[in-house]
Structure formats: structure tokens, C-alpha cells
Amino acid sequence: MKPRDEKNFELDEPAANNHTPPGWPLQTIEVVPNGKAPKKYGPSTYRFGAALTLSVILPRRGWTLVKKAKNYVYLTPPLNQPPPPFRISIAIPTPDECLELAQRSYVKGQSWIGQLGEWPAWYLHERNTDMQELWRDPITGQMLSRLHKNPPKSSLTIGEWGVWEANVTGVAGEFVHGVLPPSLVKASATSDGTYESALSEGASKTVELTVYERNATARELCLAHYGSTCQACGLNYEDKYGSLGADLIHVHHVTPLSAIGEAYQVNPIHDLIPLCATCHHVVHRRDPPYSVAEMKAAIASQSARNSALIE
Known part of the structure; x- marks a missing residue:
């Protein structure tokens, strides 16, 4: 696909002035x-969504516009119109044309709204897509937040959902078909020339990690003192799973090794504590981690609330 000269791209180009723009094939949709409109509008009047589009393209084909609202439109078909679903012939841009329009809009560097062919269309340039995550700390009840930074994203939409619609999304001028962030969209052509988006998992990648050494003897001494029971919730895997769970327990560093950052003399009784996998996960939901005392208090408080609900 060779993009046209971006200097010639204006909203009054042929795609905006012609019901059948050059290069747009006619398709039947x-x-x-x-359903039917209320009886007072006549027995042959139908209700449609996609009011922005259908209130324009159907009257051009002999339909009578009876009423238009924000989210729906009432239209009466011409005489001798076959029963629904109704079929019309209309020019639709190819997938490559949609990408080209998005790329040329990006070069111009400004958002716009207008009409291309017979379709409403709009382009949004480099929107801020940062996301603020809010949650309540399950232990303290305090509201916490985290800002997720994302690169600005641009998007082009042609058409209207409920009739026909094309969505193109891009970052830094690189566009793909779909409404998801481009990092999550894999554009692939299907047999009929349309595009579908696929989410994939399982690809391998190389990452750099800082690994902190654990002392196996310290773990053994910790368990010799406390046993293999979670010191927060009391779960013992062997009691629950039999021999499958024997000696299965996490050993939690009261002060994270990452916070110490260097080798130190560990005290297996004061510096280590056995926790089940779930409690170990919960204590690390905060930095610094929750203490075992805070965990016990949270468990007791929730247990009391549950008992009150049962009573």
C-alpha cells in the first residue's frame, strides 16, 4: 500500500464528497x-438503531424518515420492499484504505470529525490513555492508587456500530485494525478480506532478574521451631491434603531480602515465619509487607463479620 501525498489530504477530498469514493468497492450489507415502530407511525414503519447513519443513507434509497432521535430512528420502506432483513448496496473502504486514511490523518496531527463516503467518520489524535487504578487496602481500609502510564494512542472510526464499522488504532503512526491497544492486537486477514483481532499468550522472552539466595538450613531451623502450619491463618497442608501436602509451606522473610540488598546473618526464628501460599501472597500486596499480627487481625475481623451475617 502506497500512501497518497499527505499534503492533499483534506476532509473535502473525494472520499468526503462522493457517495462512491474512488477505490471503495460496492458491497451489499x-x-x-x-422491530416495528409504535402503531401511530403506521403499520410499515420500522425502528432502527444507528440513527446517525441510517437517517441519511436509507432516505437516499427511497425510504421515508418518520422520526429521528439520538439513539434510534423510525423509517418507512418504499413500496414493494422485501421483508427484513433489508439489503442495500453501499461503498465500503478496503482495510488498506482505512489504514491509509489513519496514517495520513496522523501526519496532519489533528483530530477531526466528518463524513467519508456515506459514512460518519472521526479521527482522534494521540489521546492520553494513562489509567488511574484505585483500590481499597483489605487490611487497613485505606484507599490506594497507582498510575499506569501508556503511550498516546490515535484512532480512526468509519461507520457506525449496528450497520457497518471499521476501527483502526495506532501508536506513533503505526496502525492496525481493531479497537484494542496495538500492543494487544494482531491483525490478520480472513478469507473474505476482513480483519480480525487475536490475543495470544505463550510466547517466550528473555528478562533480567535479581535473584536473592535463600539459605536451606535457615528454612529447616525455622520449620523445626514453628512447624509446617501457617502462622497467620492456621492452615496445615498435610492436615488438608494428607501425604500430598507434607512439609509443604512457604517461609516468609519478615524483612524482605530486597529491602536489605546484601548478605546478612539470618535468625531463623525472628527473621523467618511459615505462611501458606495464600497468606504469603496477601502479605506482599503492600510494600512494606503486612505483619503477621496485621494478618491475624484482618482474618479475625472478617471471621467476625461472616459470623454476624450468618446469625
Whole structure:
């Protein structure tokens, strides 16, 4: 695909002035009503969604516009119109044309809204997509927040959901088909020339990690003192799973090794504590980690609330 000269791209180009822009093939699409309009509008009047589009393209094909609202439109078909679903012929841009329009809009560097062919269209340039995550700390009840930084994203939409719609999303001028962030979208052509998005998992990658050495003897001495029971919730894997759970327990560093940052003399009784996998996960939901005393208090408080609900 060779993009046209971006200097010639304006909203009054042929795609905006021509019902059948150059290079847009005519296709037959189905237009399905949501049902009949109220009886007072006549026995042959139908209700449709996609009011922005259908209130324009159907009257051009002989339909009568009876009423238009923000989210719906009432239309009466011409005489001798076959029953629904109704079929119309209309010019639709190819996937490559959609990408080209998005790329040329990106070069211009500004958002716009208008009409391309017979379709409403709009382009949003480099929107801020940072996300603020809010949650309540399950132990303290305090509201916490975290800002997730994302690169600015641009998007082009042509058409309207409920009739036909194309969505193109991009970062730094690199566009793909789909409404998801481009890092999550894999554009692939199907047999009919349309595009679908796929989410994939399982790819391998190389990462750098800082690994802190654990002392196996310190773990053994810790368990010899405390046993293999979680010191926060009391779970013992062997009691629950039999021999499958024998000696299965996490050993938690009261002060994280990452916070110490160097080798030190560990005290297996004061510096280590056995925790089940769930409690070990919960204590590390905060930095610094929750103490075992805080965990016990949270468990007791929740248990009391549950008992009150049962009573």
C-alpha cells in the first residue's frame, strides 16, 4: 500500500464528497430493524438503531424518515420492499484504505470529525490513555492508587456500530485494525478480506532478574521451631491434603531480602515465619509487607463479620 501525498489530504477530498469514493468497492450489507415502530407511525414503519447513519443513507434509497432521535430512528420502506432483513448496496473502504486514511490523518496531527463516503467518520489524535487504578487496602481500609502510564494512542472510526464499522488504532503512526491497544492486537486477514483481532499468550522472552539466595538450613531451623502450619491463618497442608501436602509451606522473610540488598546473618526464628501460599501472597500486596499480627487481625475481623451475617 502506497500512501497518497499527505499534503492533499483534506476532509473535502473525494472520499468526503462522493457517495462512491474512488477505490471503495460496492458491497451489499444487511440492515436489520430492532422491530416495528409504535402503531401511530403506521403499520410499515420500522425502528432502527444507528440513527446517525441510517437517517441519511436509507432516505437516499427511497425510504421515508418518520422520526429521528439520538439513539434510534423510525423509517418507512418504499413500496414493494422485501421483508427484513433489508439489503442495500453501499461503498465500503478496503482495510488498506482505512489504514491509509489513519496514517495520513496522523501526519496532519489533528483530530477531526466528518463524513467519508456515506459514512460518519472521526479521527482522534494521540489521546492520553494513562489509567488511574484505585483500590481499597483489605487490611487497613485505606484507599490506594497507582498510575499506569501508556503511550498516546490515535484512532480512526468509519461507520457506525449496528450497520457497518471499521476501527483502526495506532501508536506513533503505526496502525492496525481493531479497537484494542496495538500492543494487544494482531491483525490478520480472513478469507473474505476482513480483519480480525487475536490475543495470544505463550510466547517466550528473555528478562533480567535479581535473584536473592535463600539459605536451606535457615528454612529447616525455622520449620523445626514453628512447624509446617501457617502462622497467620492456621492452615496445615498435610492436615488438608494428607501425604500430598507434607512439609509443604512457604517461609516468609519478615524483612524482605530486597529491602536489605546484601548478605546478612539470618535468625531463623525472628527473621523467618511459615505462611501458606495464600497468606504469603496477601502479605506482599503492600510494600512494606503486612505483619503477621496485621494478618491475624484482618482474618479475625472478617471471621467476625461472616459470623454476624450468618446469625
